[in-house]
Amino acid sequence: GDSVTQTEGQVALSEEDFLTIHCNYSASGYPALFWYVQYPGEGPQFLFRASRDKEKGSSRGFEATYDKGTTSFHLRKASVQESDSAVYYCALGAPSGGSNAKLTFGKGTKLSVKS
Amino acid sequence: GGIITQTPKFLIGQEGQKLTLKCQQNFNHDTMYWYRQDSGKGLRLIYYSITENDLQKGDLSEGYDASREKKSSFSLTVTSAQKNEMAVFLCASSIDPTGSYEQYFGPGTRLTVL
Numbered sequence: 001g002d003s004v005t006q007t008e009g010q011v012a013l014s015e016e017d018f019l020t021i022h023c024n025y026s027a028s029g030y031p032a033l034f035w036y037v038q039y040p041g042e043g044p045q046f047l048f049r050a051s052r053d054k055e056k057g058s059s060r061g062f063e064a065t066y067d068k069g070t071t072s073f074h075l076r077k078a079s080v081q082e083s084d085s086a087v088y089y090c091a092l093g094a095p096s097g098g099s100n101a102k103l104t105f106g107k108g109t110k111l112s113v114k115s
Numbered sequence: 116g117g118i119i120t121q122t123p124k125f126l127i128g129q130e131g132q133k134l135t136l137k138c139q140q141n142f143n144h145d146t147m148y149w150y151r152q153d154s155g156k157g158l159r160l161i162y163y164s165i166t167e168n169d170l171q172k173g174d175l176s177e178g179y180d181a182s183r184e185k186k187s188s189f190s191l192t193v194t195s196a197q198k199n200e201m202a203v204f205l206c207a208s209s210i211d212p213t214g215s216y217e218q219y220f221g222p223g224t225r226l227t228v229l
Contacts, residue, residue, distance in 0.1 A: 032215045043119075043205050043220030044158070051215065089157065094214030101146050101165055101212040102173070107157040 002027040006090045006106035013080050013113050021075040021109045023064070023090035032093035033057075033066055033073040034103065039086045051096055082115045117142035119221035121206050126226045130198040136191045136224045138206030147189040148207040148218060151175055158205065164189055165212035193226070200228040 006023045013019060025031065032051045036044040048057030053068040062077045075088060090106040120139045128134045140147065146165050150158040150173075160173030162181035170181055180192040189206060203225050207218040 034217055041222075043207075043222050046217040046219060049217055093216070096213075096215050100214045101148075101163055101171075101209070102160060102214055103218060105158045 002031065002092055002104050004090050004092045004104055004106040006088075007109045008107065010110045010112060013111070015081055015113055015115050016079045017113075019075070019077040019080045019084075019111065021088055021090075021111070023073045023075065023106060025071050025073065025090075025092050027071075027092055029095045030068065031095055033064075034091040034093065035062065035064060035073070035075050036089040036091060036105075037086045038089065038108070044089060080111070080113045082113045085111055085113045087111070117144075117219070119206055119208060119219060121204075121221040121224050123224060124222070126224055128193075128196045128226070128228050130196060130228060132193075132196045132228075134193040134196055134226070136193075136204050136206075136226075138189045138191070138221060139187055140189075140206075140208040140219075140221075141187065142208055142210070142219065143186070144208035144210050144219075145186070146209045146212045147183065148209070149173075149179075149181060149189065149191045150205040150207065152203045152205055152223070154201065161191065161204075196226075196228040198228055200226065202226055 034049045035047040038044040048059045050057040050066040092104045148163040149161040159175045164183040182190045203223040206221040209218045
């Protein structure tokens, strides 16, 4: 079945560091890909999505590019802030016009940024 | 924009008790979901509904019932709470049932079973 594998566990950075959280997927065709962020005590928030090869999604300084060749959708940010500390989830959905309402979520990556 | 409201925010129950969690959305979305999130872990799908009166089982439906009374509301029942159970239950909605579009989440209901 479809699956998502992302950077496991925790990533610890200092403010202004460059962030990369890896996300690789296994699915046929061109699934929709998503990034979500979850702050303590809240539900996950949608960051952005992409659904075509080489399409870039971005929001709040975060970005990721859909890469069919490497089946990846890595999350990047050039300069992180303490307020970016949260858990980040990569998720996989159906291709456009698909018929499966479910998203498949990765296990989450906890980002901790110190000032 | 819109909002998802979950009630109650905190729920404390006794072992064996039947407990009901409620979710309301004003996005006018067709599809709604219930997820369970255990501490430090990812999201597991319990039930989803692609339209009013529709119910579909997720990966973790055993021990739960759900009800989609109308388009804007989706309820989840824990049929028999398990002792020492602690989890957050998240409700979400999406504009369409194809899985191609994002889901929007509520703030969660935090369950503790004594």
